Amino acid sequence: MLTYFGTQHFAGCACCSIGPFQAMAASGSGLSAATNLEAGEGPRRGAPSGGGLIIDCHGHYTTEPQELLDWRKRQIAAIGDRSQMPSVDSLKINDDQLRQSVEGAQLKLQRERGTAATIFSPRASGMSHHIGDAAVSAAWSRVSNDLIYRLTKLYPKNFIGVCQLPQSPGVEPKTCIAELTRCVEELGFVGCNLNPDPSGGYWKDPPLTDRWWYPLYEKMVELDVPGMIHVSAAANPVFHTTGSHYINGDTTAFMQFLMSDLFKDFPTLRLIIPHGGGAIPYHWGRYRGIAQDQKRPPLSESVLKNVFFDTCVYHQPGIDLLTKVIPAENILFASEMVGAVKGVDPTTGFNFDDTRRYIDGSANLSAEQKRAIFAGNARRVYPRIPASIFN
């Protein structure tokens, strides 16, 4: 019972797994005090150095109201006694609570950093597909996605929805098609998060290039929505959720793509590898070399027409490497703010996750390339982003 709130040393961390520290995040503690600023009205840092607006393609709802966490607790507790399972409709959160949860956090940071809109999805570590079965995952995904939807309606200029999928270890991904379709067609979502390891660090399901996943890809292509490859909380105590499991998931997925013909089968499928692509750009020579040794096509042909990296790399030298070795058209601006790293870098005086500064500060990029990274590429990769965002 309540294994989700386990205290295993490596399986989670206070800043990203739902747990005792969540209340702090939800109240905005750790951020400077929220004021009465209306969303979108706060002082902006100014237009990005390349001009145009900024879309942050990677944000999670990490400041959920306590009621959602309590609902999840009840759901997990009921895994052993299904008669106690809470209904989806039993979750009661009003609009004021939703506003309060983001005004002092995501919206405040958007204003301060001058990012126009965030592609927003449920907390990544909160998906925890390893808990319960497919039915548990389905209900949990539905309530989580519905809150994201309501936020996109409350703040249509600030949030663009991306959904959690009701994955479950050993369960065919095609079971997620209904929720994906609902989120895209009924809720106006523009993409999904795709967990390559629903087991939470035991890696029991087939690689992303296996036909196991194909029905889901077919639907993603039909709906014209991309997927962000994103693991969830580590249940395996050898991994730290945000420190190693996230990064390993990214690296693992890219290598699967490199060795496969997935994108021959799905030439229009688009996948985003977050956290700057895991270890991939740092070892770009290794991957070019492995592809060559293995008689695979160059990465520009086999992978980079379909795979994109975000900019969640929390220091200038990392972003400089990313922008040096990966073509600008494959990079999407992102911060994952109010996420894995919340503090201020003492060497700069700014938040580690204030990644706009690193793009602004990059000497590798032209103004045109910066505009593409800040917004143009996102518009291309997520064609369902409403045109109103750009007006």
Added chain:
Amino acid sequence: MLTYFGTQHFAGCACCSIGPFQAMAASGSGLSAATNLEAGEGPRRGAPSGGGLIIDCHGHYTTEPQELLDWRKRQIAAIGDRSQMPSVDSLKINDDQLRQSVEGAQLKLQRERGTAATIFSPRASGMSHHIGDAAVSAAWSRVSNDLIYRLTKLYPKNFIGVCQLPQSPGVEPKTCIAELTRCVEELGFVGCNLNPDPSGGYWKDPPLTDRWWYPLYEKMVELDVPGMIHVSAAANPVFHTTGSHYINGDTTAFMQFLMSDLFKDFPTLRLIIPHGGGAIPYHWGRYRGIAQDQKRPPLSESVLKNVFFDTCVYHQPGIDLLTKVIPAENILFASEMVGAVKGVDPTTGFNFDDTRRYIDGSANLSAEQKRAIFAGNARRVYPRIPASIFN
């Protein structure tokens, strides 16, 4: 039977797992033709730009004679019928075969690249601790280590021994103490390779910071030998051995260290994280930030007194990042040549794994720092390296 030679798409690759392609590597094919040059007599590229000699701290015996591979095949086949198990003494390889296996490969490359000596251990992917049980692993480690020993006697200026440990999933690491002691005290080895995941990608054993590992660390400290954290072949088909499993192992281990007090318990334990530290330097801001958020000490205090990164990063931008964010005293020169990436980088005309070029070409390092990376740090981290190497 013969699962070791499995054809799973992601579990191995021709260049690094023992398999049908091994004969090519052993014959030196893919390298330019071996000549009759005596080891150490070939033309050198010249002294490194910082002066002094170069020790490559990361080399594996990837060009083993066919007889060793045949012995291993018989051993694996006998797992189902122990009466057929080959004895350690039944392996017959003469000195000429050993010489032939390295003259056109490792020794030729040492001469061409001007690297004086290689810290040399059995093939990393060949350890495959997931195959068989502890007894199988013990015999396989013994024959593998004995060949390394013979090479260090044939070429005492060129090879310095590091041992494979007879790990086995679920078996306490203290069972490896006898082989470690034999290799150090009787064979003159200077360190060991330590596999953080003997299961081959299922990650079933405790983290490296668990007391499970402490008896082995106590012996390493007593013998004053470091360990290189190095996984072996991926048995889990989601991982590519050299493309993701190796790199993930590195990242995973570092994060375990960051979150633990291991080095308070073992202040003189020294561990090398290969492959440039996995994803760590690229995400150095992330790790500094997580440490800060989690109220851990700065990385310079908690990890960098005991943990070292090698230079197996196969392009100049990667090495530039490594040398920018990681203190030079924590970096050890290495190439893992005749390893994961054997080809020539078409953008430079030189082998991807010719990492000396990237250190020579680094603008971040002083001459003194280059000398430390090329040899001084290795002498400090591996104090059992014979003084004759440096004369």
